[in-house]
Amino acid sequence: MPERLLLTGNHAAAYGAMLSRAEVISAYPITPQTMIVELLSELTASGKLDATFITVESEHSAMAACVGASAAGARTYTATSGQGLALMHEMLHWAVGARLPVVLTNVSRAMAPGWSIWADQTDILSQRDVGWMMLFAESVQEAQDFIIWSYRVAEQVHLPAMVGMDAFILSHTAEPLIVHDQSAVDAYLPKFEPIYALDPEDPRAYGGLVNRDHYFELRYKIFEAMDRAGELLVAAGEEFGEVLGRRYAPLEGYLLDDAEYVIVSAGALTSNVRQAVRDARARGIKVGLLRLVAFRPFPVAAMRRILAGRRKVAVLDRNMGPGHSGIFAAEVRSALFGSSSAPEVFDYVVGLGGRDVRVETILEVLDDLITRDDPEMALFVGVKGLPIGPIRKEAEVLR
């Protein structure tokens, strides 16, 4: 029988790895992720989880150990955050090139300096082009379920996947969690069958020099696999609903039917957007929410279809790409480019370094969206002493 527990996002992630029957876990402590691997360490030691837990001396080594374990044929999991994910970068590429379906949870925190451990998605989005699938959890339930969903697709396309979870807002917040029945998860997620597991009976070489003869084709196949992952995510999300009772999709719409204005958001921030949308609807504003659940592969076609014909779109970016705009907005604009009925996309950079994004903040954004004509490249919300607006070159922001 499924169990109903009150758990934090971090502990839910540990349960997600346990339900997925991760066989090797390798991790290094980093705030605010540490609780995930602590619980996994306990679950492993107590025998509840039949896994090998490898503690290492850095995140780079953690991902390296995951790469080795996955190559050996084990279902492999790790968790990290911010600086730790950045330190893994080289090995993240390796997992993709070696086609190893490792799954990791990244508890998104701000990048240093200045030092901050609070929520900010620039860390995970800086890994945009390594070739990992990327999902963004909004709730404790999803922090658990997306790991299972990820393995299901990752192991079919032989690409790794990361699940993003916002620091503290989700990682340390307790919500009711349905811990699925293990046999149901087993029915959904069959045992990992690697194509080329390390096997002395069938020896192969790994990571060889390919030069100009084969490299391009290897990359082509990665691109193709990620493309396939898009369709498989939809199918596996539907099946999740059938087998485990909760249906997931790469995009989630809320009150979109007649919406003239759409707010696009990802991660835990979305729950406040949901409330703001309800409040604005009560005031007669036709607004809806489009939640970006999957960021890689990016649901381009569905997004074009859903946003076509809307009056205006606001993208909330708890991240930024200096020299351009918020990262989500850049992706949304790119997806809509060339569509004749595409709305203008207004990018609102909010809540960097964990600054609160309240329901009222989102309502202010919505008011700004309705009245503003020029979307600019990026609009900043909540910089001390400044109204919502584009960068002001002369403004003394920091003094």
Next chain:
Amino acid sequence: MTTGAKYTRQDFQTDQEVRWCPGCGDYTILASVQNFMAEMGVDKEKIVFVSGIGCASRFPYYMNTYGVHAIHGRAPAIASGIAVARPELSVWVVAGDGDAMSIGGNHLIHALRRNINLKILVFNNQIYGLTKGQYSPTSELGKRTKSSPSGSIDFPFNPVSLALGAEATFVARTIDMDRAHTTEILNRAYEHKGSAFVEIYQNCNVFNDKAFIALTGKEERDLNRIPLVHGEKVVFGPDRDRGVIIEGGTARIVSVADVGIDAIHVHDATAASAGPAYALSRLSHGPFGPTPIGVFRSVDRPVYEETLQQQIHDAQAKKGGGDLAALIASAGTWTVA
């Protein structure tokens, strides 16, 4: 480097609230370092403290000097850049055992072998404190923590042995609670030209309390502290009746009466070979019994940044100041018709 500036400890305190757990050994080390800085007399603006990540790494906030709170494990690398670019500065690195020997182990050993003029203070509490109590690379075998619920199976580093093996020219060990000894060691490290590695046993009273009780407890400390004094015989104990001999490269604790005082090892921190210092470092692997405290090794070797400057100077003396444009246009280039 001493400039004769007159300071007190207060001159090195900042307006920042010191935020370690009540009872943390870091408070004592901070007081010792601030006091020593006043004694050292170097202008405040010529001192830099560089840290990485961990509890110890809050140090720069509390020092009224230049400070960099840098990346996890990278303090020795960042400090190397500072020291090489500005050799006139007094550059201090503060790291914990996790920062220095886990994620930053690589940078630590290379800074030491290069003999860059850095004073590296490693606050060893044998635990990851900031992430709330996981075993570290200096935790003893079998240690039960949240990341090792069945006991650690990782063989720990002996930081002094590691530094000696990394060709460090100055290696010492002291204890947070012993302020006089800490100050003496800080002074020796400061006076040393090149990399100085100082391991400071630091009690984490929250996640690894009493780890160093064998060396700090009233009953135990005189039994277990083996003071290393250059030029003197290595004897210890309340009655100084125990001593150390080195035979075949291995140090051993003996009763002085059994072997006779002449057989007892005379400590020579300046010995050409690091062998005896290494042997002494192997007397304990974690402070659970008799453990040497003091300066293990202090030898002269060219300092990296001085050698680097000399190389540049010599090359310029021989070939002149250099002209990049002329070099690019020199032999080996051709014009494509």
